[in-house]
Amino acid sequence: MPSIRRIDHLVVGDAFRALRSTAPFWSLRVHEETRELLAVRQDTIEPPRLALDRGAMLTAVTEGGYGYCATSDLSAAGLQAALDRATAWAEATRGVSVVRFDPQDMPAPRGEYASPATQESPGRSALLDLLADECRRAKRDARIVERMAALSLVEEERVYLTNTGGALRQRFRSVLPHMRVTANQGADTQSRSFEHAQQGGFELVGRSGFVGCGARLADEALQLLAAPNCPSGTMDLLLMPDQMMLQIHESIGHPLELDRILGDERNYAGTSFVTPDMFGTYRYGSQLLNVSFDPTIPGELASYAFDDDGSPASKVFLIRDGVLVAPLGGRLSQLRAGLPGTANARASGWNRPPIDRMANLNVEPGTSPLADMIASVRRGVLMRTNVSWSIDDSRNKFQFGCEWGELIEDGRVRGVVKSPNYRGVSATFWRSLRMVGERDTFEVHGTLYCGKGEPNQAIHCGHAAPACLFADVDVFGGEA
Amino acid sequence: MKQRFFELGERLFRELRANEVLLCTLAAERSDFVRFNQARVRQAGSVAQRAFSLRLARERRQAAATIEISGTAEDLDLLRQTLIRLREALEGLPEDPWLLINETPRSTASERRGTLAPAEEVVAQATAAARGRDLVGFYAGGTQYRGFANSLGQRNWHEVDSFDFDWSLHAAPGRAVKRGYSGTAWDEAIFKGKLDAAAEQLRLLEIPERKIDPGEYRAYLAPRAMEELIGMLCWGGFSARARATKQSPLLRMQQGQSLSPKVTLLENTAEGIAPGFQADGFVKPARVTLIAQGALGDALVAPRSAREYGLATNAANAGESPESLDLAPGTLEERDALAALGTGLYVSNLWYLNYSDRAAGRITGMTRFATFWVEGGRIAAPVAPMRFDDSVYRLLGENLLDLTRSRELLLDASTYDARSSASARLPGALLRALRFTL
Numbered sequence: 001m002p003s004i005r006r007i008d009h010l011v012v013g014d015a016f017r018a019l020r021s022t023a024p025f026w027s028l029r030v031h032e033e034t035r036e037l038l039a040v041r042q043d044t045i046e047p048p049r050l051a052l053d054r055g056a057m058l059t060a061v062t063e064g065g066y067g068y069c070a071t072s073d074l075s076a077a078g079l080q081a082a083l084d085r086a087t088a089w090a091e092a093t094r095g096v097s098v099v100r101f102d103p104q105d106m107p108a109p110r111g112e113y114a115s116p117a118t119q120e121s122p123g124r125s126a127l128l129d130l131l132a133d134e135c136r137r138a139k140r141d142a143r144i145v146e147r148m149a150a151l152s153l154v155e156e157e158r159v160y161l162t163n164t165g166g167a168l169r170q171r172f173r174s175v176l177p178h179m180r181v182t183a184n185q186g187a188d189t190q191s192r193s194f195e196h197a198q199q200g201g202f203e204l205v206g207r208s209g210f211v212g213c214g215a216r217l218a219d220e221a222l223q224l225l226a227a228p229n230c231p232s233g234t235m236d237l238l239l240m241p242d243q244m245m246l247q248i249h250e251s252i253g254h255p256l257e258l259d260r261i262l263g264d265e266r267n268y269a270g271t272s273f274v275t276p277d278m279f280g281t282y283r284y285g286s287q288l289l290n291v292s293f294d295p296t297i298p299g300e301l302a303s304y305a306f307d308d309d310g311s312p313a314s315k316v317f318l319i320r321d322g323v324l325v326a327p328l329g330g331r332l333s334q335l336r337a338g339l340p341g342t343a344n345a346r347a348s349g350w351n352r353p354p355i356d357r358m359a360n361l362n363v364e365p366g367t368s369p370l371a372d373m374i375a376s377v378r379r380g381v382l383m384r385t386n387v388s389w390s391i392d393d394s395r396n397k398f399q400f401g402c403e404w405g406e407l408i409e410d411g412r413v414r415g416v417v418k419s420p421n422y423r424g425v426s427a428t429f430w431r432s433l434r435m436v437g438e439r440d441t442f443e444v445h446g447t448l449y450c451g452k453g454e455p456n457q458a459i460h461c462g463h464a465a466p467a468c469l470f471a472d473v474d475v476f477g478g479e480a
Numbered sequence: 481m482k483q484r485f486f487e488l489g490e491r492l493f494r495e496l497r498a499n500e501v502l503l504c505t506l507a508a509e510r511s512d513f514v515r516f517n518q519a520r521v522r523q524a525g526s527v528a529q530r531a532f533s534l535r536l537a538r539e540r541r542q543a544a545a546t547i548e549i550s551g552t553a554e555d556l557d558l559l560r561q562t563l564i565r566l567r568e569a570l571e572g573l574p575e576d577p578w579l580l581i582n583e584t585p586r587s588t589a590s591e592r593r594g595t596l597a598p599a600e601e602v603v604a605q606a607t608a609a610a611r612g613r614d615l616v617g618f619y620a621g622g623t624q625y626r627g628f629a630n631s632l633g634q635r636n637w638h639e640v641d642s643f644d645f646d647w648s649l650h651a652a653p654g655r656a657v658k659r660g661y662s663g664t665a666w667d668e669a670i671f672k673g674k675l676d677a678a679a680e681q682l683r684l685l686e687i688p689e690r691k692i693d694p695g696e697y698r699a700y701l702a703p704r705a706m707e708e709l710i711g712m713l714c715w716g717g718f719s720a721r722a723r724a725t726k727q728s729p730l731l732r733m734q735q736g737q738s739l740s741p742k743v744t745l746l747e748n749t750a751e752g753i754a755p756g757f758q759a760d761g762f763v764k765p766a767r768v769t770l771i772a773q774g775a776l777g778d779a780l781v782a783p784r785s786a787r788e789y790g791l792a793t794n795a796a797n798a799g800e801s802p803e804s805l806d807l808a809p810g811t812l813e814e815r816d817a818l819a820a821l822g823t824g825l826y827v828s829n830l831w832y833l834n835y836s837d838r839a840a841g842r843i844t845g846m847t848r849f850a851t852f853w854v855e856g857g858r859i860a861a862p863v864a865p866m867r868f869d870d871s872v873y874r875l876l877g878e879n880l881l882d883l884t885r886s887r888e889l890l891l892d893a894s895t896y897d898a899r900s901s902a903s904a905r906l907p908g909a910l911l912r913a914l915r916f917t918l
Contacts, residue, residue: 042788044577047535048569050545050562055529068525073550089524092600096607098520125572146725184726187735189839191727264517266656267616267648270831270848351527390834392846392865394654397918399844399867401836421836423867423918454515454618454646455527455895478837 009159009169015076016161021087023060025103027162028079029308030056031350038124039150040131043139046150048124055350060086065094066101070351098264099336107331108166109312113305115173116298117201127151130205134214138181143225144218145184151205152176160310168306175202176448177210183221190224190418192217192403193385195242197446197460198299220404223416230405230420230477236380237422237473238373241443243402244465246386248361249447251426252284252291253461255395256318257452258329258337259356269452270393273427274324276337282324285430290364291319293328293342300462301446302346302359309354311343318342318361322431329356348457355453360462366436373435373469375411381475382406382413383420391426399423419478432473437466481508481530481625482637484551488532489629491556492563496631502563503535503581505759506627509899512599514619516647519610521603529898532559533759535581536566542579543569580783580793582761585634590756594641594664596621602645605668609675610649616656617647621666624899626755636763638755640664640901645671646893648849649678655685655862658704658829658849662891681850690853690861692916698824699914700817700854703888703906705847708830710745710805710906712843713872718747718770719800720779724789729838729872733776737873740880744808745771747780752804753891754901758782762795770802774877805904810883812910817884819857820910826852826859827914830868841872844917867918875911883907 016028032054039046055072056079067089069082090101121127131149138147153175160168180193194217196208205211239247255272259265274282295303295313306312311331318326329337330345333356345354374382388401405420406413444464451458489504496502508530515522530551535544543566549555597605602619621643628636644662657678661671701709716722717730728734749756750766757763760783769777780796781789797803812820825847833845844867851863871877884907892902 045573047542047544047576047579048573050543050565050569051547052545052558052562053531053548055548066523068523070525070527070529072529072548073552075550075552075554078550078552085526088600089526092603093521093524096521096603098517098522124569128572146727182725182727187732187839189726189731262517263616263650264515264522266517266650267618267646267658271653351529353523353525355523388834388836388838388844390832390844390846390867392867393831393848394865397846397865397867399834399836399869399918401834419837425918451896455511455513455620455899458896478842479840 012159015079018076019080019083021060021083023062023087023090025061025106025162025164026083026086027059027160027166028056029350030159031156033154033156036153037150038127038131039148040128040135041148042146043132043135045128053349056082057350057353058082058086060090061101061103061106062090062094063103064100065090065092065097067093068353099332105335106162106164107310108162108164109306109310110167111305113170115171115199117173119201119203121153121175121202134179138214138218140218140222143183143185143222144181146182147214149179149214160308162310166310168310170304170306172199173201174199175204177205177208179210179213179217181214181217181221183225185225188225190221192220197301197448198444199301199303200299224418227416227418229479230381230417230475231407232476234472235475236377237470237475238377238380238382238408239468239470240382240384241441241465241467242385242445243383244363244468245445245447245463246389246400248363248463248465249358249450249461250389250391251395251398251429253328253358253361255426256328257356258327258333258339258341261327262333262336265452268454270395273394273396276339278324279327279339280325283322283431284319284324285322286433287322288366288433288436289319289322289430290317292317292362292364293344293359294362295343295359297360297444297464300360300444300464301460302462304359307343307345307354308347309345311345313343316342328358330354346459348459352453352455352457355457357452357459358450358461360464362463363465363468365439365442365466367438368435369438370441370467373437373467374408374413376435377408378410380408381417381420382408388421396426398426417477420475421477422473422475424473429470432471433468434471435469437468441467482627482639485627486629486635488556488559492559493631495560495563499538501537501581501631503630503761505533506625507531507898508625509622511620511622511899514599514603516606516615516617519607519613519615521607524603534559534562534566536563536570537579537581538570540575540579541570541573542576543573578784578787580760580787582634583632585632586763587635588756588763589637591637591639592641592664595666596641596643597666602666605671609672613679614650615647616650617645619643619645620895620899624901628757628761630761634761636757640753644891644893649682651682651685654865656849657681660893684852684859685850685862687861690863692853692863692866694916694918696913696915698821699911700821700824700826701909701911702828703890703908705827705830706906706909707890707904708833708845709875710807710904712833714801718780718802720781720785720789720791721800723779729835729841730776731839732841732873739771739774739873739876741773742810742880742883743771743774743876746806747802748804748806751806751905752903754803758795758797762793764795768794803902807906809885809887809907812882812884814884814886814908817908817910818854818859821854822857823855825863825914826854836869842869843872844869866916868914869917870915875914879912881910881912883909
């Protein structure tokens with residue numbers, strides 16, 4: 001939905017200038033997000049859902065203390081009350097905080113960011129027609145039991161002001177197509193899904209391959225019903241970029257989050273097998289592995305110019321030639337750990353405080369053509385599109401499953417296999433990386449729901465990767 | 481909050497045109513949030529939020545919006561504009577064949593006042609009591625509000641003061657005692673007692689770790705571990721839509737397979753803490769039997785599914801997932817659990833479960849916090865986190881030996897978007913075998 005009312009910068013600026021606090025540092029972070037969700041399921045239009053989420057977080061830092069207060073009351077009185085509460089929290093936590101907060105450490109950034117977007121979305125009826133077409137084309141035969149096509153139109157603006165002169169304005173825009181088709185025969189149910197999560201305007205829909213995906217997904221779901229189970233055994237594993245997204249996220253991204261390493265998440269999201277002494281020396285993967293935190297890639301889902309603590313964002317290598325060199329840690333975590341880091345203190349919304357998150361976390365492309373990777377496999381499975389994910393709380397022992405598998409034998413793809421799963425240990429899995437796809441195989445993906453933090457926060461992340469080939473992986477199929 | 485919500489609703493209802501029906505819901509809270517690490521404060525703050533949802537229906541068409549309101553005089557104007565936008569949205573829509581709203585008003589009200597300590601006092605008490613211990617956790621306390629009003633005259637209100645301190649005491653990496661203290665009246669002495677008891681149990685985790693190879697082991701799942709396992713079944717297992725589209729993880733139960741007759745599972749709204757009404761205005765029945773003595777029972781049927789599949793709704797939420805789970809007790813006394821286990825694994829917590837084959841009901845996941853190797857009915861050593869991969873038909877079917885007579889009421893500590901009001905009352909479970917793979 002086009003916004004009912006955008007952030008009024010003059011009003012917010014005036015209100016901010018009128019705020020008073022005994023804290024030496026305070027800040028105001030205002031978010032406004034508008035969202036429209038359109039969906040067609042089983043050839044029936046779901047009720048359109050519009051949303052406007054708007055509020056502000058006031059943060060106060062005293063000598064040794066920190067506090068926040070979030071409110072949707074953006075009046076001068078509402079903001080002042082929230083700042084008073086944040087200040088009271090900062091006073092109450094002096095001397096009992098995990099770190100001695102110092103108002104002098106707080107940055108006063110100035111800058112702007114806007115998502116790349118070249119095409120406006122057509123009207124609602126045209127969008128619903130587009131969804132209805134894909135939904136209808138997925139109705140291939142009676143074994144197709146559910147078809148759903150959806151589009152989310154999202155616009156977000158974040159404004160960050162500090163009493164020390166900081167002023168940021170960042171505007172984000174996404175058009176997110178989604179489709180899922182499910183087929184059933186007897187005791188077997190198989191689904192194929194389509195996701196495309198990037199920043200941008202309606203041009204993303206054309207670029208994503210969404211048009212025509214209904215028939216393709218239905219055909220693939222039916223193929224899966226007829227396919228044999230994925231074989232079990234130790235074999236090569238060729239992960240396509242949409243599954244690499246999950247592999248990177250769970251077994252590189254989360255273990256490298258510095259707040260996990262510092263123990264903040266031990267009660268909820270978990271800790272990490274990575275310890276501070278590993279940076280600079282630890283062999284995380286084979287020499288082919290290069291991983292970067294890069295919030296500067298245009299259009300990747302979590303691109304931005306500044307994080308929510310006001311740190312300027314730039315590309316940082318976390319793993320170079322297989323060696324661990326830097327964690328995912330924002331300004332505060334860097335101070336606590338005495339390590340370098342990244343601009344990744346992010347909040348899911350106005351009512352949650354920033355914590356260390358992934359943003360865009362990517363595996364750099366290599367030099368291998370996909371054909372060469374397949375040709376090199378004596379026995380293995382190609383997998384794409386995550387369907388199941390589970391990993392221990394130190395982000396080490398994992399088990400992941402995919403919607404789609406293809407058996408490879410003697411360098412050739414032999415056919416589709418269903419319910420492909422694999423398991424491994426992060427600390428050793430990446431060392432078995434034996435080929436990395438060239439730029440032609442490199443795809444930019446994103447996930448909308450990474451959960452972490454107390455209070456809980458679900459946030460979006462970008463993950464770009466080439467196809468990657470791993471050796472000697474424990475692969476298996478379905479059935480109890 | 482209550483008066484303000486109903487007033488806003490009334491003002492909007494007055495602006496409706498002929499044949500229009502408007503449904504309004506409120507999900508609001510005033511919460512204090514404090515997270516702890518190493519018995520010190522990592523982040524402390526407060527949040528006040530008010531999500532006001534409108535759903536406009538006319539001539540079998542509908543559109544919905546959720547607006548964060550401010551609690552000020554500006555709200556009415558914002559909501560009026562939203563109503564206009566919804567009216568515009570209806571113009572281009574065909575009839576919705578699955579539209580179903582409650583047209584027989586049933587008004588209810590539930591308000592539970594608590595005695596919450598100021599959060600700053602909780603901070604002072606917790607940091608003092610836990611000094612020298614590695615306490616990690618999260619305190620959430622305050623008031624939650626849920627409201628419903630429609631232009632047909634129905635009014636529902638649910639308001640609860642509560643706190644939930646979800647915490648753990650840590651020994652070596654990967655070894656911890658996970659506990660919680662929740663309620664409506666904070667008592668420092670009770671918190672200290674729980675902390676001391678957890679510290680005592682933490683000593684068991686200081687014994688050298690025992691390495692266990694993958695394989696099948698006799699196991700006892702404590703109630704918090706059962707919460708994860710049963711929680712997985714709630715991901716589509718009781719949904720009418722998932723059943724109709726063959727996507728339920730209990731698909732084989734739809735086709736005749738059963739669990740142990742010891743398993744009877746209810747959606748027990750009457751004894752839970754979640755609101756008794758839902759967004760379409762339907763009031764929930766006191767209980768829905770989801771599994772009856774091992775056989776698949778009733779599905780949770782949202783109004784939309786009711787229309788689509790020709791079923792009667794039982795006022796399920798749109799996701800058709802339980803909010804007030806209740807697993808019937810068994811006969812095993814909790815104090816006898818170790819003796820009944822004999823030799824095997826005592827699992828206090830499971831973590832990060834998912835389906836390795838959803839249609840087959842096959843689940844994988846990890847042990848977490850405190851898992852012990854037990855020999856001769858006595859704890860012998862802690863065990864490092866292990867991965868299991870097993871079928872629900874084995875876990876809660878052929879391999880379920882007994883459930884405990886006593887049960888724990890576990891509140892959902894989830895705070896995504898807002899504090900959860902879901903809960904589960906669960907026993908522990910003694911299993912003949914649990915299959916570990918990594």
